[in-house]
Amino acid sequence: MKKDKNMNQKQKRKAALCLIGFIIVSFLPMMSNFVFNISSINRLSPESADVSQAGRILISEVKFKGTGAEWIEIFNNNSGTVQLSGCSLYSYGYDNETNLDSVQLSAYETYVVGELPTAVDQVENISLRDVGDVLVLRNSLDEKIDVVVWGTGNETYSYGLDSGWIDENNVTVESEPNSSIFRYNITSELLADTNSSADWYSTNELTLDGFYELKTGDLLISEVGIEMDSYYDFAEIYNNLTWPVLVKNLVLGTDATDSDLTITSDLLIPARDVIVVGDSSSANIDFDFEETISYYNDGYVRIYDSVSGVEYDAMCYGDGLDYPGDGWESAINVTDPGTWDNETTVQRYRTESGGLQDTNKTEDWFTTAKNLWELPAYIPPVIDEQKLLISEVMYGGTGIEWVEIFNNDSESIDIENVELYCSFSDQTVLIDESTLIEPHSTYIIGELPSQVDKTINITLNDNGDVLILKNSSGNNIDVVVWGIGHSSFIPATQNGWINSNNCTGNLNEGTSIFRYNMTSLSLADTNSSSDWYATDEPTLGAFYQLQPNDILISEVGIHMDTGYDFVEIYNNKTWPVLARNFIVGTDMSDADLTINADLLIPARGVIVVGDDDSTNADYDYEEEMSLYNTDGYVRIYSGITNIEYDAICYGDGLDYPGGGWDSSVNITGAGNWDNDTTIQRINGTNGELIDNNLTSDWGILPKTLGYIQEIIKPGSPGDILITEIMPYPDSPVTGHEYLELYNPSSSPITLNNWSIHRTSTWGGDPEISLPFGLIIPAKTHITILDDNDLCFTRYGSMGLNYTPAGGFTLDDGPGEVLLIDSYTTIIDRVAWSYGDNEFEETIDSTSWEGDGIYKTYSGRVLARVYDPTNKENYVDTNTKEEWRNYVYPSPGIHTNNVYFLSTPVVGSGTVTTFSSPDNSFAAITSLIDSAKSSLDICVYQFTSYYLLQSLISAMDRGVQVRLILEDIYPLHDSPYLEDSTHDDENYEVVYVASQVDNHENGSVRWENEDYFTYTHAKYFIIDEEVTVICTENFKFTGIPKDSSAGNRGWGIAVNN
Structure with a gap:
């Protein structure tokens, strides 16, 4: 209950004496039947409230945070039983007092009062202020026998010698809700009691109704001296906790027989501090605890509790020894002690936070000069490869360049003394301050002050550079090479870049190169360009987040x-x-x-x-x-x-x-x-x-499981043209039909799922289904064959070709061929008639207009004509006008069917006209004599001896002469070369041809029979600049030397 604090001491004493008197009167007759052991019960009476009695009962732990979870632990700090009758706990913060039950508390035992029904000895609703309070333990006379002050304390409470709290400092309050404050042990049985904050510490490992039990890693071996000639062997032990720790019963064990050292005294290690235990034979130094100890030159050292058996720490050194327990995880031991001397020990690295590194591996330790009772200075660890990576680089643009570094490891990395070196500018950026990069996080160096971690002007070459990340030992731990790289850097296995290919260079401003993610936490790291990609969406300090349609x-x-x-x-x-x-x-x-x-x-x-x-x-x-x-x-x-x-x-x-x-x-x-x-x-x-x-x-x-089908968009009419058709071969007909397709575009076209139909198959199964993956390269023909072997034997080489399984059949006439894409778009169409059977439109008038092509003889093809201004462009009007119907087969080869257009020619040049018999001979011989490099002549008949002499003179001076003649006069093995036929005009033609063809600067070709009946043209071209056209053959009567007689004819020479 709440006591009346205004009751004076006289009234309290009177009430107490009356109560005692009542008890004595009531129970005196029965006392003769009992014998009391008065010495075993310590009553907290007014007489026991002096300084010598203070500290017998203490507040040992307080949990003051959380609704419904507060409690107070009381400890009997002496060897006798204590009676709690009449004692109370008073909280200044909420003016709340709690009376303790009348119980006896045995020596070194606890009693818990609080709000956890299943965990405390006395259930009470107690009110303690989180930010600060004063908690007082009072005896039955309302006298303070213990006090603890935490946080902000209370303004009505003043510290002082008589107040029970002598310290100006209060106990530190942890921010975590599940934490408490507690007293530490000064011996295995007694708690610290100086009436100050020095007795108290905060923890998030609550020990309700008990005391904290040390765990693995709470105590660490911090330094080991082996082969100490003048100082003898020792071990330094570090307290990794934030409060003093009692190490009585701690054992320093080794693999040497009977050489374990056991601490048998109440020895305290201050918070985050050390003690040194060592060989009792030493006469040169006083260790904190001394006992005989000896180490092997290679072996192990461990510390453990002799009572609980808990092993706190271990280390293994030298060669040839595997640690038998679980406290050493490294496959390699600490450096062979054979290299140590009297002044050299092995010491544990210190972390940046002030503690000691503890991974149970060799990496925790280093060899250095002896440093007893002192921890080593913090040394930033040497960063290994693959732990720290360059993850993104922005090198294009002025004043916006930056480099992003990524911690690719699962532990924090201190990047103090890490260097970033730029080869092109010979610039080194040193990170000279202790800086931690959290696991899988970034650190950015660059020229954007509000966005980077270290602002500095860096110079990166846009066309190519080498960026090297070096650890504190100067070793390359990562490299990236882009563009043209740098002449001073040659890729190799050991220097961090193994690829002869560099990352993409010449980036536009606003783009960067970056590593891609191998997992959700780690980046690709093969030390090659395959790790790197370019993006126009830089992700400074983060990673790219996928968007819709990515x-x-x-x-x-x-x-x-x-x-x-x-x-x-x-x-x-x-x-x-x-x-x-x-x-x-x-x-x-x-x-x-x-x-x-x-x-x-x-x-x-x-x-x-x-x-x-x-x-x-x-x-x-x-x-x-x-x-x-x-x-x-x-x-x-x-x-x-x-x-x-x-x-x-x-x-x-x-x-x-x-x-x-x-x-x-x-x-x-x-x-x-x-x-x-x-x-x-x-x-x-x-x-x-x-x-x-x-x-x-x-x-x-x-189905194309696992790869992307090579499909194009729906085709458009004219994308692919039908250029030649053989619908009616010579006998035997079977197997010799074909049709030729042409890609007029500048890009390959894929014919996946395209087909070829006849009129009879339109709307049903196609005549020919073209295979998936069939591609026609740009400006290329492909021939679809009825039978590959038969067609090759009859027609010769056909270039790119395809033969469908089972062949195909085209209509003799009337008929048509339709080229269809996968969306049934008519890409091209050709129709033909035959005899009196005219083509009749039944499908789509826009894909073919008018009558069909008239198909004549067997063994000849229908061939599309091409534009004379551009041989690569076939004429495409969807009419019969673009076709010729009496052409020799040439599958896969561009035909010579030129479609001459009636188009006016506009230009300037010199025009010379002449006539026969008046001046044609003089004009033509003068033109031939003017030739400097070439003469190309096409004429129906050439029998003039005098014009031949002009040609021979031209060839003799180096002019290249090419002559085309009508093929009715064969040259080789001709009977006209026999003497008996010298008077025959045919002989004269063959003679002229042989004179030209046998000259080293001359060649003759006979025009083969093709679409046209005769080559009846008369023209020649001089030096590819002058074109001469005339009406007369090169005969004695057509171009007479004697201008008084001959045929009437006309000629014109155009120089352009």
Whole structure:
């Protein structure tokens, strides 16, 4: 109950005496039956309140935070039993007093009062202030027998010698809600009691109704002296806790027989401080505790509790010894002590926070000069390769360059004395301050003051440079080379860059190069350009976050009888992307698939995820998954950010509930698909998948699990042209039909799922189905053959060609051929008639206009003509006017069918006219004599001896002469070369031809029979500048030397 603090001491004493008198009177008759051991009970009476009695009962621990969880622990700090009757606990903060029950408290035992019914001895609602309070333990006479003050204390309480609290400082308060303040042990039985904050410490490891028991790592071996000639062997022991620790019963054990040292006295190690124990034979130094001890030259040292057996720490040194316990994890021991001397010891590294490094590995230790009773200064650790990486570099632009460094390890890294070296500018940036990078976090050096961790002007070469990260020992721990690199740096295994290829260079301003993620926490590190990619979305101090359309669904397998349902996922970025936490969602309940592995999707590559029931396909990731067969949707989104990357909707009767599908029409119903048919996204001509969130993005195609189908957008009329057709071969007819296609564009065109129809097959199965993967290169022909061997034997080489299984048949006439893409677009069409059978339009008047081409003789082809101004462009008017019907076969070869256009020619030049017989001979011989390099002549008949002499003179002076003549006069093995036929005009033609052809600067060709009946033209070209056209043959009568007689004719020479 709450006591009346205004009751004076006289009234209290009177009430107490009356109570005692009543007890004596009432119980005196019975006292003769009992014998009391008065010495065993210590009553907290007024007479026991002097200084000598203070400290017998103490407040030992206080939990003052949390509603309904506060408690106070009281400790009997002497060897006798204590009676708590009449004692109370008073809190100044809330003016609250709690009377203790009348109980006896045995020596060195605790009594807990508080708000935890199952954990305390006396359940009471106590009110203690979190920010600060004064707690007083009073005896039955309301006298203070113990006090503790924490936090801000209380303004009504003043410290002083008589107040029970002599310290100006109060006990520190922890910020954590589940923490307490407690007294530490000064002996194995007694608690510290100086009536000051020095007795008290804070902990988040509460010890309700007990005392803290030391655990592994609380005490550490901090220094070991072995082979100490004048000082003898010793070990320094460090208290890793924030309060003093009693080390009585601590054992320093070694692998040497009977050489363990046991501390048998009440020895305290101050908080975060050390004691030294060592060989009692030493006469040169006083250790804190001395006993005989000896170490082997290689062995182990450990410290443990002889009572509980808990091992606190161990270290293993030298060679040839494996530690038998669990306290040493390193495969390598501390350096062989054979190198140590009287002044050298092994010491544990200090951490930046002031503690000691404790990984139970060799890396915790170093060899240095003896340093008893002192901890070593903090030494930043040497950073190993792969722990600290250059993760992103912005080197384009002025005043915006920066370098991002990433901690690729699971522990914090101190980067003090780490250097960043730029080869091109020979600049070194030193991180000269102790700076911690948290695990998987970044540190940025650069020129953006408000965004970087260390502001400095760095000079990076845009065209190429080498950036080197060095540890405090000067060793390369990471390197990146971009662009042209630097002449001083040669890639090698040991210098941190093994690749002869560098990262992309010459970046535009606002772009960077970066490493991609191997896992959700670690970056790629192969020391090569394959780790690095360029981006125009720099991620200063972070990593790129995937956005909608970065990841696409590229193929979906539904109704897979033997392969089971699957989804192919495409990475639309130019760098590998980690797919962990991707979710493939469907409209089926509980059918979502979540990727729980570090699965990488290559740049512009795919992975396949699917139903784990499949026994016929090895998917990249397998988990139970099912898709509706008739209609449904599939979407991909992040399980972390919920960003939806892509979605598709298929079948009928379903509207997509999200925003990732814009089409009002879904992909064709799945009921038409089978085990070998899937829906696939169309591959655009730029090498990227089409992504408009529309049905037109998709096609129904044969399954291509695990790779992107080479599909183009729907074709347009004229993309591919039919250029030659053999519909009616010479006998035997079978196997000799063909048609020729041509790609007039400047890019390859893929004919996946294209087909060729006849009139009779239109609307049904095609005559020819072109195979997937069939590509026509730019400006190239491909010949579709009925039979490869037969066609090759009859027609010769055909270049690029394809023979469909089973061959094909074209109509003799009337007939037509239609080239169709996968979307039934008519790309090109050719129609022909035969005899009295005219072509009749039945399909689409826009793809062919008018009558069909008139097909004449067997063994000849229909051939498209080309534009005389550009041989690579065929004429395409969708009429018979663009075709010739009496042409010799030339499959895969560009024909000579020029379509001369009636187009006016505008230009300037010198024109010379002449006539026969008046001045034609003089004009033509003068023109021939003017030739300096070449003469190209085409004439129907050439018999003039005098004009031949002019040609020979030209050839003799080095002019190259090429002569084309009509083929009715064969040259080789001709009977006209016999003497008996010298008077024959045919002989004269052959004679002229042989004179030219036999000259080293001359050549003759006979025009072969082709589409035209005769070569009847008369023209020649001089030095590719002067063109001469005339009406007369090169005969004695056509171009007479004697101008008084001959044929009437005309000629013109144009010099342009």
